[in-house]
Amino acid sequence: MxxxxxxxxxxxxxxxxxxxxxxxxxxxxxxxxxxxxxxxxxxxxxxxxxxxxxxxxxxxxxxxxxxxxxxxxxxxxxxxxxxxxxxxxxxxxxxxxxxxxHDRALGIPGEDLRGVIGSAAFVGWYNGHPDHETLAPPLGGPDVAVIGVGNVALDVARILSKTRAEFAGSDITAPALDALDAATIRRITILGRRGPHQIAMTPKELGELGHLARSAPQVDPADLPPVEADAALEPGLRKSVAHLREFTTLPPKPMTVAFDFFAAPVRIEGNGHAERVIVERTRLDELGGVSGTGETYAVPAGLIVSCIGYKxxxxxxxxxxxxxxxxxxxxxxxxxxxxxxxxxxxxxxxxxxxxxxxxxxxxxxxxxxxxxxxxxxxxxxxxxxxxxxxxxxxxxxxxxxxxxxxxxxxxxxxxxxxxxxxxxxxxxxxx
Incomplete structure (x- = not known):
């Protein structure tokens, strides 16, 4: 035995x-x-x-x-x-x-400010994990930043974007549902260090973003490579990039989920709590490596959810x-x-x-x-x-x-x- x-x-x-x-x-x-x-x-x-x-x-x-x-x-x-x-x-x-x-650390100044939350904690909160029952994420501001371009980032953005009615049939916890229903979010910015061809989002999950009641995804056409470059992608990624191309033409809605590619977070600023994330514009080399350009700008955010991996x-x-x-x-x-x-x-x-x-x-x-x-x-x-x-x-x-x-x-x-x-x-x- x-x-x-x-x-x-x-x-x-x-x-x-x-x-x-x-x-x-x-x-x-x-x-x-x-x-x-x-x-x-x-x-x-x-x-x-x-x-x-x-x-x-x-x-x-x-x-x-x-x-x-x-x-x-x-x-x-x-x-x-x-x-x-x-x-x-x-x-x-x-x-x-x-x-x-456990969440991987961002490794940038300001990540210990209130309002900066790892995706393990945030997902655990709306899914009812006992370790995160008392999280109370700040949902009272207009701006949220989601760091990462994988399916977890998509989940976070979608959950933040849905109306109460769109959670019918789900097992989101009642406290999370009530908190999200009372939220005043108007813009969610998804930050990715690389470009559309380097995302780790699957087509089914990405496509869901285009069919929400009050929220519309937004992609800057200038961030997209030439259409003919998509032919070299594996089929799943090619479908995902096709969704991103569709997002460039969608009409606006009261809430926006904006994809900000070639944007690397370098620090988070705020007076005791997160108010903005400073990002540096990046570029790709011929081998797919990423480097900073030195150009920085601020993305307003009272809630920042880091979706960069677990340990x-x-x-x-x-x-x-x-x-x-x-x-x-x-x-x-x-x-x-x-x-x-x-x-x-x-x-x-x-x-x-x-x-x-x-x-x-x-x-x-x-x-x-x-x-x-x-x-x-x-x-x-x-x-x-x-x-x-x-x-x-x-x-x-x-x-x-x-x-x-x-x-x-x-x-x-x-x-x-x-x-x-x-x-x-x-x-x-x-x-």
Whole structure:
């Protein structure tokens, strides 16, 4: 019997459990350990609340979770309630699937001013993550800047742009919905260091911006390369650039989402809180590199959301790659018996589905490198350790009770109304 602990219950964690289950059959016991009482990680707290179809993948994870040899162990924090060394003593393999929940720093003066928020925190706020329940982003001004040209930047801009009615059917939290409904934003500027051909926005998500009730995207035609240059792009990017070309001709609406390309933020200014971001005009060289021109200008913004990437938080005793912002590993192997999958392994790249082959690869490594029948205690040992420390775990069936309570309290048309604090989640379970 192999005993495997997976730390993190997001897509990478569940795909790894599924792969191990298929590979080892009844000869494996897998505990999926998460610091929160609720599973699914990025699916619950990262995917935009108005993209419910994407969240449907959780049904696949539920099928894995309800099998006899996989168990969800919620409300257990690594580093507080137990250590990596203790997990090594109990399990044949420990797999870190902790994702990359922390924002990368901008690295410019003024980023510590009030009103400058990383996308992990901002997205966590409107998605109901307990760590960001009290964020209270400043939404009372007319101008917002969004730094970055990936899908997260698109999500942030779209969520800020929508009317209350356009959130019908979403699971955005009620406090976030009320705050956004009362916002007085009139202009959102998306800042990108490079040009339209270097964006990381997918066509479906970019196209959504052109069909909002009160908001219209705006692109300066001078920022676009000649149309014939689009032919060299891969098909997805070519479609995205086609959307940008369409945005140059759209009629204005009360709110504008302006794409400002070739604009590198160099500092943020304000009297105790963000008031403007100073950007430098950039240019591309023949190899696609970017350099500053020395020309600077100010973009007004009382709220600045940085969408430039994420990093995995380090864990004491686990080798860490500071430059890449993830655990140091070779093809998923950190050290004998210790593995990483998903963003904790490769950094914040790829889609949700990218985690599936990633989990399979690590399962195969465990099969080749970890002998079966080692005699380690696994699940019973973990239960005894946590019980001695007075820690009450939350199982998957417990989570289903929390989920039922969220569904019962949903506003009309919404799939659920999330509990946004640990206390509320556990109280719902107690009720």
């Amino acid at each position: 192999r005993h495997i602990a997976v730390i993190g219950s997001g897509p990478a964690g569940y795909y790894t459990a599924e792969a191990c289950q298929k590979l080892f059959g009844d000869a494996v016991r897998i505990d999926i350990i998460d610091q929160l009482p609720v599973p699914y990680g990025l699916i619950r707290f990262g995917v935009a609340p108005d993209h419910q179809s994407i969240k449907g993948v959780s049904r696949r994870y539920e099928a894995v979770a309800l099998t006899d040899n996989v168990r969800f162990v919620g409300n257990v924090r690594l580093g507080r309630d137990l250590s990596i060394d203790e997990l090594h003593d109990l399990y044949d393999a420990v797999v870190l699937a902790t994702g990359a929940p 995995t938080p380090p864990i004491p005793g686990v080798p860490y790659d500071e430059r890449a912002g993830r655990f140091a590993n070779v093809d998923g192997l950190i050290a004998p018996g210790l593995y990483a999958v998903g963003w904790a392994r490769r950094g914040p790249t790829g889609t949700i589905g990218t985690n599936r082959p990633d989990g399979q690869a690590v399962a195969d490594r465990i099969g080749a490198e970890v002998a079966g029948g080692s005699g380690k205690e696994g699940r019973p040992g973990l239960d005894r350790l946590l019980s001695a420390r007075g820690i009450d775990i939350v199982t998957f069936r417990d989570w289903k009770k929390i989920e039922a309570a969220e569904i019962a309290r949903a506003r009309d048309g919404a799939p659920r109304e999330k509990f946004t604090s640990m206390a509320a989640m556990l109280a719902a379970l107690a009720d």
